[in-house]
Amino acid sequence: MIIFDKNLYVSLTRQKTSHIFTKIALKPLNTNLFNIVLLSIFLTIGSCNLYSQDIKNKTKAIPAQKQKDSSILTPDIKDDTVPIAKTETDTLKKDSIQPKAILEGKVKYNAENYVKIEQKKKLITLYDKAELYYQDIELKAGIIVMNYEKNEVYAGRIKDSTGKYTQFPNFKQGENVIEPDSIRFNFKSKKALIWNSRTDQGEFKVKAAITKKENDSVYFLKGARFTTSTDVDNPEYYFQTSKVKFIPGKKVVTGLTHMVIANVPTPIALPFAFFPMSKETSVSGILLPSYNDSSRGFSLQNGGYYFALSDNYDLTVLGDYYTNGSYAFRFESSYAKRYRYRGNFNFRFENLINSERGYPDYSKQNIYNLQWSHSKDSKGSPNSNFSASVNMGSSKYFKESINQTNTGSNLNNTLSSSVSYSKTFYGLVGSRLSLSATHSQNTQTSEINMTLPDLQYSVDRIYPFVGKDGVKKGFFKNINLQYNVSGKNSFVTTDSLFFKSEMFDEAQIGAKHSIPLSTNFKIFKYFSGSASTNYEEVWVLKTIQRNYNADQSQVVDKTMNGFDAYRTYNFTSSLGTTIYGTFNFGEDKKIKSIRHVMRPSVSYGYTPSFEKYYDTYATDASGTMTKDYTRFEGGIFGAPSNTNSNRLGFDLSNTFEAKVTDKDSTKTEAKKIMLLNNLNLSTGYDLNADGVNTLAWDPVRVSGGTQFFDNKLNMNFGATLDPYAIDNSGKRINEYNINNGGSLFRMTSANMTMNYSVSSSKESDKDKDKNKQSQRNGGRDDDLFGRNTIDHTRGGSQLEEKEEEGKDAVTEFFTSVIPWDMTFAYSLTYGNNNRESKIIGNSIMVSANTDLTPKWKVGVSTGYDFVQNGVTYTQLRFERDLLSWRMDFTWQPFGDNANWSFFIGIKSGILSDIKFDKRSINNN
Structure with missing residues (x-):
């Protein structure tokens, strides 16, 4: 009779096994023939069979055999098999003599068809959907044979009823997975021999006729092919090599390697090859250039290096070179940090040479382009925000670049940029701060308008007449005021002067303070009214002094540096209402009704004259002809007016909506469709018009828009209608x-x-x-x-x-x-x-x-x-x-x-x- 240690669970009934833990040496036990026979009869009555064998009486335990070198195992399936149940029996009491363990851990295994244990050969055979687990090793196959004396396991496929091989082995150790035809593995030395292995390593799929696993991190392959095709057994292309050293997750080093396309060998071959196989999402490496030829000579384009600097950012350096001396380089980087920010940065520079030195059409120029986009995740800091969208550089870049063929950019006439930071301050009275820099560039005229910086600060509305109940109702309780300040430093320059000293000499610096006071109210229940007044104070650091220069015989402006300010105010009011009209055609009609919504409004605005900020200058040498001017002319926030403005404004907006019978007969209610999203009319009347220099009525401006075909077609239209004739x-x-x-x-x-x-x-x-x-x-x-x-x-x-x-x-x-x-x-x-x-x-x-x-x-x-x-x-x-x-x-x-x-x-x-x-x- 056989006795196992407590770590070996074996059921001695006619059942299958689900999980068995092994790896214990055998020990002798004195037997009694009479007891064995009696026990056999008892188990026979219980419809159970017990298989045993005679063991001669021993006085001492048989020591565990010494571990030998691994050898190829050939499973012998013809031996008598012992069907084993899935349910586990209680373990027999362990002998007092402690054996020496052969393996370093427990082995857990099971099979669907049968498990055969051969004690003399120290073999356990698992057949049909066999599974074996040991430490970090998982092995699944059609057949598995384990020699627990030699610490070896063999796994292979089996044939189904049609003679087709099925249940190929699946060997997994840690994160490495191999799917071969068969495998032999030694638990102790971690060495293995693998036949027709298939494995995925990053983007590569590798197949090898014979693979030798040297240790946990080194494999040697013979007759290997590797490809990025999805089907490694029938790929569209692959690289064939006879010898490979393979370190999972790091690199592949090969001997003579040639490329095969559609199973046809190509002349593309290398005496050796190295492929990085990092587990990271990206790895650094050389970017090979492409070859071209043009009027600038032969060229190498888009060659460079990719730097995978970290998980948060990278850098690509690319360059072009032409044999006539032209060259270009580009730096491109992307960065991101989860729940914080993400963005990208591109800088491109090109030195362009046309023709040959000494020829009349010879020219040389430098062009560049800078792009930066940045966005912040609102989860990172909800009270502040930083964003950037920058596109600036040479006006001719996209038209003359030797490596940029984006025609959509060639056809664009403007480049614009914006970088902004904003923060909200909470308290009894909240406020907001915004800092930004803006840039607008006309690529046709090369004119650049830039504001650096642009400061905006505002205090939330204050309602001084609202009671403790917080109700804002009526004219007085709705009275509110704010405080806003805006500061700007603005430049107007060209490509040639961009960021040169001349650009800063023409800078316009100023600040504007404003205090708007407003309220809103109801009149006769159906009319909504509003009234507001606004006080503004503008500070500047530059003004002008205009005089007639007799030496130059012309009027000249002299820039006066120093602090100066002007103050203005105005008044506006408006009154409006909403009118609804419905045209019903009948419930039995396809178009049931049309709804027309009109929102007419009339506004009034008054701005007084600020003549005190105006002076006069002579327009000729005699000094008899003069004109008015203000020293704040050309300022960053404009200039005060020397005429009062007294105007009425009229606006009318319309929307048209219809109810129609729904094509879906199961729906009981009519379907709403939009006929016109908006139809707007606006004009104005100048109460101060004299009919000579100024005309009373402004042209009528009409605009509208709508959608058709389930909002797939958008149409917008506009027109200007002038009531006056022309000469x-x-x-x-x-x-x-x-x-x-x-x-x-x-x-x-x-x-x-x-x-x-x-x-x-x-x-x-x-x-x-x-x-x-x-x-x-x-x-x-x-x-x-x-x-x-x-x-x-x-x-x-x-x-x-x-x-x-x-x-x-x-x-x-x-x-x-x-x-x-x-x-x-x-x-x-x-x-x-x-x-x-x-x-x-x-x-x-x-x-x-x-x-x-x-x-x-x-x-x-x-x-x-x-x-x-x-x-x-x-x-x-x-x-x-x-x-x-x-x-x-x-x-x-x-x-x-x-x-x-x-x-x-x-x-x-x-x-x-x-x-x-x-x-x-x-x-x-």
Whole structure:
């Protein structure tokens, strides 16, 4: 009879086992033949079988055998097997002699079909869905054979009823997982031999004919292939090598390695190769350049180095070089800290040389561009906020860059920036502080307007007449006042003087204090009224003194440095109401009713004259002709007026809404649809108009907007209607147009714009941020002006990946749901200031993208100008998904920025340098 230590649980009935813990040496026990026979009869009556064997009487325990070197185990499944139950029996009492443990821990195992224990061979065989657990090792296979004397385990696959191999081994140690055909492993030495192993390491999938596990961290592979393809057994491409040293999570070092595409060996080979396999999200590495040629000579572009500095930020350094001496470099960094902030920083510089030194068309220039975006998480500090959106640099950068072919940015005429910090102070009277810097740059004129800094501070409204109950009702209780202060330091300069001393010499510095006092009230229940007065005080550090200079024979301004101030005040009031009207057509009609909401309002404003801040200057040498001027002219906050303003304003806003019968017959209530979101009319009347220098009525401005097709089509329109006629020179005269033989109003201008976006996806805004780099450059967020040419040094897709909706439901090509999206824009502008009555602008732009097949994606952006009679910017995009590879082609066939680019390369970021990237160079 066999006796096990208490750590070995074995059930001696005809049942299966679920969990068994082993690894104890055998010990002898004196036997009695009579007792064995008696026990056998008793168990037979109980319908149970007991298997035992004779052991000669021993006087001392058999010592545990010494651990030997591992050898290949061949499982012998033909031996008699012992079906073992899943339920565990009580352990037998441990012998008084303590054996020496062979393994360093417990072994837990189970199998679905059977567990066979061979005590003489020291083997335990697990068959069918076998599992074995030891320390940090997990092993699952069709068959597992364990030799607990030699500390070895063998695992392999088994055949099903059709003769097909199933239940391949799955070996897991820590975070490393290997799926081979078979494996032999030694518990003590941690060494293993693995046949046809398959494992995932980062983005790589590795398969090897024979793998030798030297220890926990080093593997040696023979006949290995590694790829980023999803199917390691039938990949689109792989790297084949005979010898590999593999350190999981760190690196792969190979011998002679060659590339195989579609099972066809290629001439691409290396005598050795090194692949980093860091467990981190990104690793530092060299970015190989691409080769191009142009009028500047041969070039290497987008070569550099990627620095994975930490989990919070990185840095990419890229450069270009041309054989004519032109060069460029770029620094690009992204950073983020959870629940705190995130952002990115890009700086680009290019030294451009055209032609050859000594030729008449030779030129040399430096251009640059700086971009920075930063956003703060409100959870980090809810009382303060810091944000940045910077896009500044040379006005000609996007037009003349030798490495930037984003036409959407080429067509943009302005660059703008804003950096701001704000903080809210809470207390009995709250207040807010804001500091910002702004920048606006016209790329056509190269003029730059910059404010650095711009300070805004305001104190919350104070209601001095509100009682302890806090109720604000009536004229007096609604009286409130605030205090605001604004300080600015403003510059107006050009590209050539940007951040030079001349720029700061022309700075305008000032501060404005304002105290608005206002209230609101009800009149006759249905009218809402408001009244306010505002006191302002402006401080400046520069004023002017204007005189006639006899030497120069002209009027000149002399800048006077020093503190000066002026004070102004004004009064405004308004009265308005809301009128509702409903036109009912009947409950049985398709259109049941139309609701019209009107909000008329009239306002009055008065500003007195501040003549005391005005002086006179001579306009000629005689001094007889003079004009008025103020020393605060050209100030950062403007100048006080020397005429009073006494004006009335009229505004009328309208909305139209309809109730219609719902197409869904199950719904009982009518459906509401918006006919016109807004229809606004506004004009003004000058009470001080004299009919000569000034006319009483302002032109009537009309604007409106609405949506169609479930809000997919947005339409906005506007017009200017002038009640006065004009003379032959085009000047407005004090005579109504209707009295001059015309209509009641003369339309001087009108415009209409329409935007329509639709896609096969129900989520129409899913690609709203698809053109992020174009937005950073100052372009559009859609692709009407095309999409960016992707910088393939860091991966990316020319056509963004679409959500494959319905892909699982339909697989046939002709019946599949084809993803697509389309953006449409139309603009019409009419001009008639001098009775020219002509269309100034009339253009249409269209962008469309679709998946012709699950692998082919195409896109186009184009348009037509009906005034100029020509095709506007056009871009064609093609992309082919090659599983592990990607191929795309972008072409702008005509125009000043005509160009093309072709790319084919591996999608995986770790192998992004294995590519062919060719693009034309814009030499304009």
